[in-house]
Amino acid sequence: MSLDIKTIKQLAEYLESAELEVRDVVKITDAHPEMIWNDAYAIQDEIRLRKEARGIKTIGFKAGLTSLAKMKQMGVDTPVFGFLSDYFAVPDGEAVKMDALIHPKAEPEIAFVLKRALKGPGCGIDEVLAATDFVIPAIELIDSRYRNFKFDLTSVIADNCSSSRFVVGGRRMRADELDLGAIEVTFEKNGETVARGTGAAVLGHPAAAVAMLANMLGQFHREIPARAVVLSGAITEAIAVKAGDNVTSRVQNMGSVSLRFV
Ligand code: OOG
Ligand code: MG
Numbered sequence: 001m002s003l004d005i006k007t008i009k010q011l012a013e014y015l016e017s018a019e020l021e022v023r024d025v026v027k028i029t030d031a032h033p034e035m036i037w038n039d040a041y042a043i044q045d046e047i048r049l050r051k052e053a054r055g056i057k058t059i060g061f062k063a064g065l066t067s068l069a070k071m072k073q074m075g076v077d078t079p080v081f082g083f084l085s086d087y088f089a090v091p092d093g094e095a096v097k098m099d100a101l102i103h104p105k106a107e108p109e110i111a112f113v114l115k116r117a118l119k120g121p122g123c124g125i126d127e128v129l130a131a132t133d134f135v136i137p138a139i140e141l142i143d144s145r146y147r148n149f150k151f152d153l154t155s156v157i158a159d160n161c162s163s164s165r166f167v168v169g170g171r172r173m174r175a176d177e178l179d180l181g182a183i184e185v186t187f188e189k190n191g192e193t194v195a196r197g198t199g200a201a202v203l204g205h206p207a208a209a210v211a212m213l214a215n216m217l218g219q220f221h222r223e224i225p226a227r228a229v230v231l232s233g234a235i236t237e238a239i240a241v242k243a244g245d246n247v248t249s250r251v252q253n254m255g256s257v258s259l260r261f262v
Contacts, residue, residue, distance in 0.1 A: 003032060003039045012046035015159050018145040024102050027146045027155040040157035041220065047160055048083050059229055060084040061217075062140065063209040064161040066233030067201040070107075073237045076153050079203070081213050082161035084229060092169030095262045096141065098243045104143040104164060106241050106259065107234035108187045108249035110180065110199065110206045111138035111168045117226045118210070120218025128207040128214070134172040135180065135206075137251040139259055140231050141165040142238060166231060170255030181205040184252040185235045190245055195236035206232035 003011075011028050018025040028043075029035055048058055065071050066079045090096060098104075115133035143164035144151060156162060181200040186193055203209050209232040214224050224230060241247060246260035 001038050002034045002036055008042045008046055011043045015145055016047045016050055022102055024147045025145055027151050029152055029155045035154045040154040043158035044160050051085050057086040058083050059086050061213055062231035063213045063233045066203050066209040069237045070234050080157050080161050081216055082163045088165050090165050090167050092167055093258050095260050098261050101143050104141045104241055105238035106247045107140050107238040108185050109138045109140050109231045109234055111136050112210050112230045114226055114228050117223050118214040119223035120215030123211045123214040125205055125207040128210045129175045132175040135175045136168045136172045137170040137249055137254050137257045138166055138168045138231055139249050139257055167257055167259050169257030173254055186250045187236050188248045189239055194239050197235040201235045202233045209233045
């Protein structure tokens, strides 16, 4: 680590207040260019602890920047992970209030719900499929706390990888009943197709992103617990939304999931 614990706590407060007060902030690497990955994950963890101290439950994890489309869109080249708090989850079809968000973007994903804990290192696709209770279509709403949604890798990790809200819906399926790499996803905004992709866009297979997450957590001596929800990462680029918009992800054989914005 290159930052001391006091600075880590200050930066966690800086980023979490930006989220809670719905305002964008200057990215933290401007003042701390020496920051490394472990500093960034320590800040993210401190944000999680702040929330848990207020009674908010952590219900899972998200993998991010797991597709080429997203890495290109954001100008970074390595997958990352963040945590999911209980209040991030919104019901299928729900109206999301724009005044609680800074500049959200929506992206189609596949969510995994585990029946058994997963722990790296050495976790692969087969272990993930065996530990999965079911998979279900999801939309993640990301909302970077950074001005103009511009960041570098350490800044975005500290900011819990832009996590904000997510919804799951459509059909729950057993992961081994599907060829998740081959499933086709159509993402619509206001009834028009705005992006398309296949499961393979995410590291070749969405379960590979969950395995990567377990292996990354393993480096911190942590695991993905049983019952956790895991978002495996956007299959297409993220689409900006505003009040009045609605988005739907249609996933082959798995139904659809939607959100609207007011
Ligand atoms: C970082 C989060 C990326 C994904 O699915 O790729 C992410 C961002 O793009 O702001 O959630
Ligand atoms: Mg995402």
